[in-house]
Amino acid sequence: MTSKPEMTAAGIASAVAARKMSALDATEAALARIKQHDGILNSFTDVTADRARAKARAIDADIAAGKPIGPLAGVPFAVKNLFDVAGLPTRAGSKINRDLAPAKRDATLIERMEAAGAVLVGALNMGEYAYDFTGENVHDGPSRNPHDTTRMTGGSSGGSGSAVGGALVPIALGSDTNGSIRVPSSFCGIFGLKPTYGRLSRARSFPFVASLDHLGPFARSATDLALAYDAMQGPDAEDSACTTRGLEPTLPLLANPVSDLRIAVAGGYFQKNVFPEAVEAVSRVAKALGATDVIDIPEAARARAAAYVITTTEGASLHLDRLRKRPNDFDPAVRDRLIAGAMVPAPLADRAQKFRRWYRAQLAEIFKSVDVLLAPATPCTAPKLGQVNFNLDGVELPVRANIGIHTQPISFIGLPVVAVPVPLEPLPIGVQIIAAPWREDIALRVAYALEKMGVVAAPSPRGI
Amino acid sequence: MAEPLDDYIDAVSKALALPVEEAWRPAVRANLEVSLRLGRMVDEFALPDETEPAPIFTA
Numbered sequence: 056m057t058s059k060p061e062m063t064a065a066g067i068a069s070a071v072a073a074r075k076m077s078a079l080d081a082t083e084a085a086l087a088r089i090k091q092h093d094g095i096l097n098s099f100t101d102v103t104a105d106r107a108r109a110k111a112r113a114i115d116a117d118i119a120a121g122k123p124i125g126p127l128a129g130v131p132f133a134v135k136n137l138f139d140v141a142g143l144p145t146r147a148g149s150k151i152n153r154d155l156a157p158a159k160r161d162a163t164l165i166e167r168m169e170a171a172g173a174v175l176v177g178a179l180n181m182g183e184y185a186y187d188f189t190g191e192n193v194h195d196g197p198s199r200n201p202h203d204t205t206r207m208t209g210g211s212s213g214g215s216g217s218a219v220g221g222a223l224v225p226i227a228l229g230s231d232t233n234g235s236i237r238v239p240s241s242f243c244g245i246f247g248l249k250p251t252y253g254r255l256s257r258a259r260s261f262p263f264v265a266s267l268d269h270l271g272p273f274a275r276s277a278t279d280l281a282l283a284y285d286a287m288q289g290p291d292a293e294d295s296a297c298t299t300r301g302l303e304p305t306l307p308l309l310a311n312p313v314s315d316l317r318i319a320v321a322g323g324y325f326q327k328n329v330f331p332e333a334v335e336a337v338s339r340v341a342k343a344l345g346a347t348d349v350i351d352i353p354e355a356a357r358a359r360a361a362a363y364v365i366t367t368t369e370g371a372s373l374h375l376d377r378l379r380k381r382p383n384d385f386d387p388a389v390r391d392r393l394i395a396g397a398m399v400p401a402p403l404a405d406r407a408q409k410f411r412r413w414y415r416a417q418l419a420e421i422f423k424s425v426d427v428l429l430a431p432a433t434p435c436t437a438p439k440l441g442q443v444n445f446n447l448d449g450v451e452l453p454v455r456a457n458i459g460i461h462t463q464p465i466s467f468i469g470l471p472v473v474a475v476p477v478p479l480e481p482l483p484i485g486v487q488i489i490a491a492p493w494r495e496d497i498a499l500r501v502a503y504a505l506e507k508m509g510v511v512a513a514p515s516p517r518g519i
Numbered sequence: 520m521a522e523p524l525d526d527y528i529d530a531v532s533k534a535l536a537l538p539v540e541e542a543w544r545p546a547v548r549a550n551l552e553v554s555l556r557l558g559r560m561v562d563e564f565a566l567p568d569e570t571e572p573a574p575i576f577t578a
Contacts, residue, residue, distance in 0.1 A: 395550030403558035408572035
């Protein structure tokens, strides 16, 4: 048996475990597909072929020896290049970080994926230092949308979106500070999980905004998302924000019915500044789930504003010394945003953090009466690469500033979200399935149910 | 003609030893205007004096 391009992680792991396919064959298939298509997609910045083959051979040897193997045995995966990969400098989309010494040890999440049998095949393109919603990168070139290579992948985990959307690998890992998992999932037509803040360890990944940074998986099905997520859970003393909660596996709960869940559509702010495609996508999902209630999240616009202020000030603080010493080695657009962030008066950042506490309490109240909120993942389908403005109801709006307007008020307080792909024509678009803190299981369950109903699916890549 | 924020940009640039070349100034100013506009939106929201910030966030 050979690995087909769109084979799921679950399918590969099952075939490998049943000895119908070797881990090496699965790995070679991914490497061949990367070689065939990544010249166009530009999703990979590093392909770790030797390492991947060695890992795959070790898994095949374990199987031959009758040793136990993990639930992801033989599944190829790749990571945004802000994850430490032993032997590579962690570039985080930048020119500056290429001068760092190679990482000595993999990020915790890579170690956990490989402990479950997955095979790392490379590192992925991203927006510089994750301060990006487009997937464009001045140093490495843009990652390209697998459904139309003249369009954006979304960012900042653009390579992750492109690699999974283009079926180069079934699973990728990325980061989400303000929407960087959910936006590429939406534009590239795939599933993405931004877990609860603090759920998955960020140890040995390059930070952006410590109080907003999350890591999580991308996949082509809800089951694969759950498989990867379950493999990566668990406390980690090396990330001070990582929860001490024990493992809470989601895979066994995935097929539980959703009829008992109280599901509502986010109204007000989340229904403004959206293109008809986003309205249609939310409507299809809501209809399939029988969700008729609409709930207004109070002060969502202000939450987005506060997230913006925290992002720009914390981001500036992180990069202050690099801005002083190597300003000309930044992407000029990122540099100028960060310099401006350094100039925001401190009381505004403090008030944004205080507002965050207030807003969190409002959402906690809402989640007493609902289990799930539905909202657009992006206001539009993937814009053209380099596109500066879009026209909405006769009003010209800047693309960059508006891509993340629906994701920012949610990650601001760390809620878990699964972005599900609605396969509209000609381009897919995502919907956020938002759950209460620590209830990733519920968001994944809803995503799985929608997939079984045929309402959401990762479309075959049409641009390659 | 100098823009209203230019003196402020010069002062913070000096205080933080953060270089701002003339060519970057329009973009820095534009970004700062956005940040201040959004910051004002947060500032306008009345909060009790006892409100704790959430710099280490717990969901």
